[in-house]
Amino acid sequence: VPELPEVETTVRDLRQMLIGRRFKGVTFQDWERMFATHPPTVMSQLIKGEEVTGLTRRAKYVVIELTNGKSLVFHRKMSGNLFYRHTEDELEKYTHIIFGFEDESELRFSDLRKFGRVYLFLDEKEKLDHFAKLGPEPLEDSFDFAHFNAVLSKRKGALKPLLLDQTLVVGLGNIYANEALFVSGLHPLRRAETLTEAEKQKLFLAIRQVLEKGIENRGTSLSDYLDGNGQKGSNQEHLFVHFKKKGEPCETCGTPIEIMRVGQRSTYMCPTCQPLSSGQ
DNA sequence: GGCATCCTGACC
C-alpha cells in the first residue's frame, strides 16, 4: 500500500519520536516469515542496547539507523503499518512484531496481509547491497530531467509497467503511477520508445508533482494506510483518476473515466485527456 | 512482457 508519499510521511513522523531511544528487544507475536534476515530471537539479541540515530527513506523502505552501523529496515508491501506507542496502549489488530525501547515505549509492525518484511543489516555494505538494484529517488535534486531522459531512453514498452518498475525510478506504485500518467496526459499503454522530448519532460514533472502533492496531504488512505500515529492521510480526497468509479466524469473534461487492466493492476485513465494517438 | 504467488478481508 504505501508508496513514496506514505513512507515519507511515516518516516517524518517516526523521526520525531524514535531518535535517541534505545532498543530493549523484539517481541514476536506470530508469522516468523516477516523476519527477512534473522530469526526473532537473533534479531532481538542484535538490536538490544542499540540506539536510534536517524530515520530515512529509500524507495518504499523505512530505514532506521542504529548505533554501531546497524540498520533496521522495513518494507510494508500492501498493508503494513508502523506505529509508535506506549507499552500499555491497546494493541492494534494485525500486530505481528513489537520492537521495545528501554523507556517502555515501542514500535509496532502491523500488517493485515503479512507481506511486509523487516530486515536487520549489520553494516553499511549489507544495506547498500540490498538496495543495489533500486533506481534513483525522484524527489532528490540529483534526479533532474537529463537523468530521467537518460534512464527512460534505454527502456521500451508500455509506460504504466515501466513506472512501477523500481529500477527505473523508485517510489511510484499503482496510485501515483496512474495519477502521474493522467497529469502528463499520456496513455498507460503508450510505448516509452515513442515519446517525444516534450512528453518525457511532462512525465518527469508529473511524477514529482503527484508525489509532492501526496506528501503535502500526508499520504493516500484508501483502505489500510495509517501514519506513524495511526492517523489517516487525506490525499484520497484529491486524486484525479485513481479509484474513481467506472464512468465517473473526468474532472478536467467530463469524459467518463475508464478502468483497464495493465500488468495485473487496475489502471484508471481518461480516454480524452490521455489519448493513445501519436506513435502508440 | 505476462502470470502466479505470498495473505486476509471486503464486496458483489
Add this chain to the structure above:
DNA sequence: GGTCAGGATGCC
C-alpha cells in the same frame, strides 16, 4: 464463490 486491494519476485 469469485474478484479485487498502495508490492515485488521468480518463473516462462
